Amino acid sequence: MIRCFVSLLLCALALSPLTAQDVPWLADVNTPPEQYLENEQIGLPEASVTQAWPSQRAKIRDQWKTFLGAYSFPDLPLKMETLREERLDHCTRRLIHYQAEPGRIVRAYLLIPHDHANSKLPAVVAFHGTNPRTFDKLVGLDAEPERHMGLRLAKAGFVVICPENFLWEKDSYKASTEAALKNHPGSKGMAVMLADGMRAVDLLLTLDQVDPKRIGTYGHSLGAKEAMYLAAMDDRICAAVASEGGVEISFSNWDAVWYLGSDVKQEGFSRKHEELIALIAGRPFLVLGGESGRGCADGQRSWKALHTGHQVWQAHFDKPVRMGLLNHGQGHSLPWEAGEKVIQWMVAYVASQPVK
Incomplete structure (x- = not known):
């Protein structure tokens, strides 16, 4: 049924002018549970959510x-x-390499x-999870068909780039991080991932097939972290999905040296x-959560951070709010049906934006 919905929606998009159409x-997915609406305290000053937000947004990003x-x-x-x-x-599945820095x-x-x-086609920067075969699973070269999201998005009509994370360039994550940061003293491992994600967008913009105004990002686990940071720091991204990355610092191993390091554990x-x-x-922005189980990073607890986004959206952008949580409750995994929802999200909020 879900596959049929995606196919019909893509056909409709091909036959008529593309307009925004909500899933x-x-x-x-965008209705917070009642307990998160009562006396919720967000981490931004009240003025930031009202008239001062545009300047505060630039300040927060710079920080x-x-x-x-x-x-x-x-x-x-x-x-x-x-x-x-x-x-x-x-x-066409093409293995490429290019100069990141x-x-x-x-x-x-x-x-x-x-x-x-x-x-001109819509495009997605798709980030792989933690896997010694890096991007193979994402592009259909390894087991678990439900995790072949790069290939599944391409079948839905997207140009997809799947960059390889730097963590496998040396014999350990720590050694890879040290090597990648050699020319960037004081930077965090996440800065490398962000720079590589932005570089992937740069590459998409050189392709004749890609519409520069219709670029989204998706990732699972490690890749979800990259997708969230790329969406937050690069306005060329028009929509994003983060599957089981841990939206807050306490939800996952964000203190690892290859992410944000021990600073995030320091008092103050x-x-x-x-x-x-x-x-x-x-x-x-859609978060996929598995709620509980080994390695699970997101679930109902993710609503506090998402509610912050809701308040900013409600104060400054057209309704409805398009930020939410799809809690599939199946742990640190990507069930097939959840992957179909990812595709529907990208069709609605990337592919169906007006063609430039």
Whole structure:
């Protein structure tokens, strides 16, 4: 049934001018439980949520960039090369590499749908989870078909780039982080992931097939962390889905050296991820949570941060609020049906935006 819905929606989009169309289950995911609406205290000053928000938003983003030691190389030549490619039923799967920063090359899979008739296509930056085979599962080269989200999104008509996380460049996560930060003293591991995500967007913008105004991001686990940061820090992203990444710092291993480091455990550390959710407000953002079980990162507890985003959205952007939680209750996993909801979200809030 869900697959049929996606197919029908894509056909409708192909036959008529693209307009914003909400997912039919939006109210199910953007309605906070009653206990989170009573006396909820958000982490932003009241003035930030009212008239002072635009200037406060810029200030919060700058504070996060300073903490991360964020950097980017938008003018650096990509020097993209194709290593191999194969034609599949619905898309071409192309392994590429390109220059992420001076002296460091990143591999990625690029999935390009067939038969797009020279039209501009929507695109997604899709981040893989923690896996020694990195992006293989995401692009359909490993087990668990439900986790082949890059391939599934390409089948739905998206150009998809799946960059390889730097954590497997050396023989340990710590060694990989130290190597990646060698030229960026004071930066956090998350700054590398953010820079690589922004670089993936840069690459998409060089492709003739891609509409620059219709780019989303998705990730599971490790990749969900990357997707959330990319959406918060890069306004070129028009919608995002973060599956089981842990939206707040206390929900997951954000203190690991390859993410934010031990600073987040220090007394007096004042940054909160609900600030990132607030930065995303105005653009659709969906969290997938598994509620409980080994490694589970998101669930009902994620509503506090999402409620911050709701308040900013309600104060400054058109209704309805398009930020919510899809709590599938199946632990740190990606059930097939939840993946179909990811595709529906991307169709509604990336693909069906007006073509530029």
